[in-house]
Amino acid sequence: MAEPVLATHGLSKAFGALQASDGISIDLRPGEIHAIIGPNGAGKSTLIAQICGALAPDAGRVEFLGRDVTRESTEARAARGLARTFQTSALAMEDTVLQNALLGALGASGRPWRFFARADRDASLRARAEAALEAVGLADLAELRTAELSHGQRRQLEVAVALTLAPKAFVMDEPMAGLGQEGSKRLTGFLDGLRAQAPILLVEHDMDAVFALADRISVLVYGKVIATGSVEEIRRDPQVRDAYLGEEA
């Protein structure tokens, strides 16, 4: 078995009496899509916040590329190649679509301390940004203000910015949120191809997408991973059916 790209070991976090993460140990292996599912309030967002560095765990470790990054800042982890997308689009709404992509490319270059050059005339930044927009199908809208994009297009841009980082792993927080069936299908097709570039830790509510994409699924309930396995194993697991999937699955 290949070394995991990203792993958590016994991650725990409590907010007062609420145990949001309770000894979570999961890993993300090269080339896979590992989906995290669970009911509302299961602690999925808290888990992502700890993996990405927005929240410090009470106990446990986060390992990325074989290195303990538990105490590193969000930006340090991003610089190592951990790219995330946000549940609600976090984009610079006043800026153009291209400028948002350029920001990602600028972050990846690690050289923001240039005060006189023009960002949009920097060939390497631009190439990276445009390639990412092209990949998600937003190239034609590059000069549009981000505020003018539809919800679905913003979700695409969210993914494009992550792409500009050329990351070693993606962490995606409900990328399908609010997308219609059509948009959801398109993004599913796109993410399917993306796993070849870097593995994806996917938190998602859209079960069709999860069952279509995931190599492995972990089920999170009340801050605990109650099961990890292939799509089939999870579908059959009686505990999971009980806690989450219900009879429909």
Place this chain on the structure above:
Amino acid sequence: MSRESWLNTALLLALVAVPGWALWADEPFTITLATRAVIFALAAVGLNIALGMGGLVSLGHAVFFGIGGYAMGILASHAQTYTALMEWPFVIEGTKSMPVIWLVAVAASSCAALVIGLLSLRTSGVYFIMITLAFGQMMYFFAISWPAYGGEDGLSIYVRNGFPGLNTLVPIQFYGICLVWLCIALLLYARLMRSPFGLALNAARQVPARVRAVGLDPRRLQLVALVISGGITGLAGALFADLNRFVSPSMLSWQMSGEIMVFVIIGGVARLFGPVAGAGFYVLLEHLLGGVSEFWQIFLGLFLLAVVLFGKGGLVGMIAGRRGNG
């Protein structure tokens, strides 16, 4: 050319035409008024970098303005009395040379911005406003209680400081110096806005979480913005003290901070020529209405209210419409 470019060109032309006319008509007071407007505009361009680009609502920019002013006052007063500023461990003499004074003013106010930024950028929102205000008040009362440099009465300088090759006591020549500085600052602002740094800073204002997620530290970007901002406002302070040949703690007061912010807001936050329009409008109103009533600021307040309620882009926004990108 966009409407904003036309407006900017018109404002720039006015900055040349008005003093030009005043010179021809022999109205030196108008030149002094224009100089005042240009210096205020320079201070406001400085604030616009922190406020407009960085989203840092600093109510302490009078600190930088005042430090610039005192840099001039202290250096010039020592030169005036032929006493050394410092004798141990090495001798520092005062000076009447503008370039040296500018250098000291920019360095001192940038350093102050660095220290204030390091401490205040741990907070945001209302707390940031309060901390910058607190630093302002600290400096203000420090200046009042420091008798060596005039304390509450301030410092008077008898002769305006010199610039090689110019007679700075001729109003139009001093105006020229100030205008050149304003143009340099505007050029810097325009370049910054489109630079990689500006791109990241603009994003840090709107979505700090995103900036972190791409591997950049929004607070470091804002700190650098504050240092640049403080330096420019400090330079304006040195020029303002030279214009009046006088510096007093009032340059450090929170009212001064408020005025600089009013220039930016009335003119248009994050608009290149917003500070110019705002400062020009303020000085004009002060001159026209100040003669009618000493409560002229009531009208300024009404206008500010109108700008905040109905036109967020300030004067520039009202005339030129919404801001374009890039």
